[in-house]
Amino acid sequence: MPKDSAILTVPNDTFYLAIIRAFVKAVAAQTGFDDADISDIQLAVDEAWTHVIETAFEPGEAQDTTVSCQRSPALS
DSSP, X not given: OOTTEEEEEEESSGGGHHHHHHHHHHHXXXXXXXXXXXXXXXXXXXXXXXXXXXXXSOTTOOOEEEEEEEXXXXXX
């Protein structure tokens, strides 16, 4: 991955949601987002990741999932 990105791999279990939220918060803060934007990003990731876990896997199916954050130029 490029140096402007970070990845986290965790099992596909909602137990790990707090870890994902902390990871996303840390990356967003380091990238320069303010607290309000970080909260919005965390909420979006929380909802998306929970939806994936609930719909993409069979009950009891154990898989790793990867969360990737990548800094890219601002869009005008």
